[in-house]
Amino acid sequence: MPALLDRRLVVVTGKGGTGKSTLSAAVGLAAARRGKKVLVCEVVAKERVAAFFGKPPSGPQIRELLPNLYSVHVRPREAMREYGLMTLKYETLYKLAFENAAARYFLAAAPSLAEIVMLGKVWWHATQETERSRLRWDMVVLDAPATGHGLTFLTVPEVFLRLVSEGPLARDMRSMMLLLADPAKCSVCVVTLPEEMPANEAIDLDRALRQHHFPAGPLFLNAVFESRFTPAEVAAVTRGGPSLAAAGEAADNHEARADLSRHYEALLRDTVPRELVKVPFLFERTFGAQAIEKVSRAVESTL
Amino acid sequence: MKALQGREVLCCVGSGGVGKTTAAAALALRAAVEGKRALVLTIDPARRLANSLGLKTLGNQETRIEQSLFADAHLSPRGEMWAMMLDLKRTWDELVRRAARTPEQAQAILGNKLYQTLSTSMAGSLEYMAMEKVYELYSSGRFDLIVLDTPPTSNALDFLHAPDRILDVLDNNAMRLVLGPLLKAGKIGFRLLAAPSSLVLRTLARFTGIDFLRDLAAFMLAFEGMYEGFKERAAKVKELLASSRTGFVLVTSPNPLTTQEALFFHRALESDGIRTAAVVVNRVQRDPRRHGGPDNLPALQEALRLAQIKDENHLSDRLCQTLTEQAILADLDRREVDRLRDTLRGVPLFTVPRLRKDVHDLAGLWQIGEYLGGE
Numbered sequence: 161m162p163a164l165l166d167r168r169l170v171v172v173t174g175k176g177g178t179g180k181s182t183l184s185a186a187v188g189l190a191a192a193r194r195g196k197k198v199l200v201c202e203v204v205a206k207e208r209v210a211a212f213f214g215k216p217p218s219g220p221q222i223r224e225l226l227p228n229l230y231s232v233h234v235r236p237r238e239a240m241r242e243y244g245l246m247t248l249k250y251e252t253l254y255k256l257a258f259e260n261a262a263a264r265y266f267l268a269a270a271p272s273l274a275e276i277v278m279l280g281k282v283w284w285h286a287t288q289e290t291e292r293s294r295l296r297w298d299m300v301v302l303d304a305p306a307t308g309h310g311l312t313f314l315t316v317p318e319v320f321l322r323l324v325s326e327g328p329l330a331r332d333m334r335s336m337m338l339l340l341a342d343p344a345k346c347s348v349c350v351v352t353l354p355e356e357m358p359a360n361e362a363i364d365l366d367r368a369l370r371q372h373h374f375p376a377g378p379l380f381l382n383a384v385f386e387s388r389f390t391p392a393e394v395a396a397v398t399r400g401g402p403s404l405a406a407a408g409e410a411a412d413n414h415e416a417r418a419d420l421s422r423h424y425e426a427l428l429r430d431t432v433p434r435e436l437v438k439v440p441f442l443f444e445r446t447f448g449a450q451a452i453e454k455v456s457r458a459v460e461s462t463l
Numbered sequence: 464m465k466a467l468q469g470r471e472v473l474c475c476v477g478s479g480g481v482g483k484t485t486a487a488a489a490l491a492l493r494a495a496v497e498g499k500r501a502l503v504l505t506i507d508p509a510r511r512l513a514n515s516l517g518l519k520t521l522g523n524q525e526t527r528i529e530q531s532l533f534a535d536a537h538l539s540p541r542g543e544m545w546a547m548m549l550d551l552k553r554t555w556d557e558l559v560r561r562a563a564r565t566p567e568q569a570q571a572i573l574g575n576k577l578y579q580t581l582s583t584s585m586a587g588s589l590e591y592m593a594m595e596k597v598y599e600l601y602s603s604g605r606f607d608l609i610v611l612d613t614p615p616t617s618n619a620l621d622f623l624h625a626p627d628r629i630l631d632v633l634d635n636n637a638m639r640l641v642l643g644p645l646l647k648a649g650k651i652g653f654r655l656l657a658a659p660s661s662l663v664l665r666t667l668a669r670f671t672g673i674d675f676l677r678d679l680a681a682f683m684l685a686f687e688g689m690y691e692g693f694k695e696r697a698a699k700v701k702e703l704l705a706s707s708r709t710g711f712v713l714v715t716s717p718n719p720l721t722t723q724e725a726l727f728f729h730r731a732l733e734s735d736g737i738r739t740a741a742v743v744v745n746r747v748q749r750d751p752r753r754h755g756g757p758d759n760l761p762a763l764q765e766a767l768r769l770a771q772i773k774d775e776n777h778l779s780d781r782l783c784q785t786l787t788e789q790a791i792l793a794d795l796d797r798r799e800v801d802r803l804r805d806t807l808r809g810v811p812l813f814t815v816p817r818l819r820k821d822v823h824d825l826a827g828l829w830q831i832g833e834y835l836g837g838e
Contacts, residue, residue: 176479177721208720306479323580326672356821358480388781397782400770405754407763407782410789413751416819443788445795447719 164377164463165191167347169286169300169339171314171377173369174351175361176306179382181208182447183351183439184303186456190463192228193456196298200231201282203313204305207233213449226449232285236274239281246284275316276329283336311368314340314348318372340374347377350434354384354417354424366432378462379434381425383441387418417441437462466741466811470710472601472703473610473740476732477714478724482745482815485822486714487612488546489832492825495528495544499607502545504596513548523550525600528825536826545606554592555582562692568685577682587625589614591697594626598700626697630690710740713810715803717747717796722803729807739810743835744800746817750793751786758786 164170164187172184181202188198188209199222200209210218213225220238222230286300304310317333317340324330340346348369352362362379370376389397389411398408429436437459444451467473467490475487487503494501502525528544556573563569572578582588590613597611668676703709711732715725722744729739757763763786764779772778804812815834822828 177716177718178480206724319580323576323678324672324675326674327669329671356823357484388785389778393778396770396772397767397778400766400772402754403756403766404763404770404772406751406756406758407766407786409754410751410785411782413789413819414785420821443791445791 162344164347164349165194165196165299165460167299168345169282169302169347171302171304171340171346171348171374172351173304173310173314173348173365174306174380175353175358175365178351178353178358179380179439180306180351181303182212182452182455183349183380183382183459184301185209185212185452186459187349187463188229188231188299188301189226189452189456190460191299191301192226193460195228197228197296198230198299198301199285199297200225200229200301200303201234201285202231202303203234203278203282204303207231209303212447212452234278234281236278239277240274243277243280275313276320276333279313279316279336280329280332283332283339287335287339311365311372314369314374315372343375346375348374349377349380350432351380351382352424352428353382354421356424359424359428362428363431366434370433376434378437379428379432380437380439380459381421381428382439384421384425384438385414385417385441387415387422389415391415435462467710467712470708470740471608472597472709473608473712474597474613474704474709475611475712475714475743476613476728478721481714481716481718481721483714484612485828485831486712486743486745486815486835487610489828489835490712491544491546491608491610492538492540492828493832493835494608494610495542496538496540496829498541500543500545500605501608501610502547502600502606503610503612504593504600505546505548505612523547523553532825536824536829538825538829542607549589549593549596551589551592552583554596555588558592558595558693559689562689562696564688568689571685572682575678575682575685577678578685581682587628590625591629594700594704595696598696598703601703626700630693630697705735705737711737713739713742714745715742716745717799719799722799725803726806729810739807742803742807742810742812744803744812744814747800747814748789748792748796749816750797751789752793758790759783 170187172180172187174180184200184202188200192198202209202218207217207219209231210216210223210225213229215223215225218231218233220233220235222232224230282300282302285297287295289296305313317336320333321330321337340348350362350365350369352358366376366379394408394411394415397404397411400408425436425438439455439458442451442454473487473490475483475490477483484505487505491501491503525545525547528546533540533544559572559578560569563572593611593613597609600606600609664676713725713729715721725742732739752758757766760779760783763783764774767774767779767782800812800814813835815831818827818830820827822831
């Protein structure tokens, strides 16, 4: 099986607030450093990746963040339009069919049509878009929606095909399903934190992803605290009197968080059959390109 | 929380992963201990509340928290605490059965292929049913307080306008016009229809295939006559949410991204004429420097020497680094809390410090609830 950085499509999933955007950017950056041309696709309501690199939001236009690293914000309305135009060819026909009150209804009623066209756009970038008669991107990173919605997002072709079996959309959905199931081309990673709820959700998500046969990428355990003090040291400093009260509390806090990290790392290693990649907690006053660089260096050797 | 007194429904809103479920459960627990019949309703697809309450399962049925769990936490509530997790599909089914004019109509809808998908995976469906359930529980009069733990919606407007949007799907004149030929055909058995006649219909069919449009027409036909009932009820739900009986509690963590979303949520509520009742900032790092004492290397080395602790394996270096790191975290958190306080002037704000351990039992919830107690 090819290394993660050699896949066409890398999907990053996980609960909200675990650092999916950070890991998406970091994985993209690691690939870009190896000379791959990478596009990071964000599909949630608010885009974040461009801001990490001090750039204005991409919006629906692809923006260069660093040499070889690009991002785009995939939004339902534009994706719908692009996809509709691609399928229907004629602008007037598209307008007639989609830019009216009936289409608004249709967008809401057709099962997850918004997700379908967004996923369709990601698929198009990953496998169809060409530049000088070769594929434009070596790798597309999909920063997927948070857990519950993330799985819905990835299984949308499957659900759609149960309802609709003919037409261009159904045909593309089939190709999408093939791509999402192909371990040579695709990898679906999970991001989590060393905390109870995120860890439990990662366990559920991993199981659901495997049930749907998505190629299992690594489990990123983000914001890990490594133990720094022995219990004897913490005890001694804590008892060291008023002048060591601050230091004692800091050491105790640190070890409490390191305990949690250790506990959830062990739990996840036991229950999630994926390669576990630890990402250290970063103490940054501003979370920008430097932080992404650090995360990307921390994970790249394992990818 | 004084700010929340007199409210009968509390909606905890905020982005995912900020401890909404824990805050919601903590509020219900406080109310129960104070003598109320309080229910916490969670609709998150992941089974979080069950975790927080030390329960193994939590169905669409209200479950009373057992006395033994309270005893374990050294609590003796004067009221009752109940919990439930919303089952999306079942709540939809109940609503359809109640609104249908005949059992046959209900069956026709429940059996429709499209209904099955719509009821479980349509965007906004979860939000709509959550509020539907809140309204049902509220109307039952069985509870003095209902605390709703909302799904991690990225768009506040989605949450408040979900009923409108879904109802629009059930009865849309424009779509009726487009599907017209299929709807008419439906009345005499639409399988007879060979091909869609209108241009728009033909174009849509090229996109999705005609079968889907036929299903859609069948679905709309099945719903005929029920729309008014749905609409009336949705209006009542909205009325309850906008009234002073309901309070919206913004829950956030001190992370800049989530506070931004909290503020966005606050503005969205405001634009709907709803005031935020309170803000809860969870997991705020306390600054170890509040104890005073040295925080630079030479002073720490001196303090260790005086306390007769050996400075082995660079202990002083490690302590100094740890102090610096936690001071950074505390500064960052304080900055965000201040920003929230400034922007939300007049809205009661509560901070809950980061606890040493995860909350997974009533004792932990109670501890959190204590920080929500003052003013």
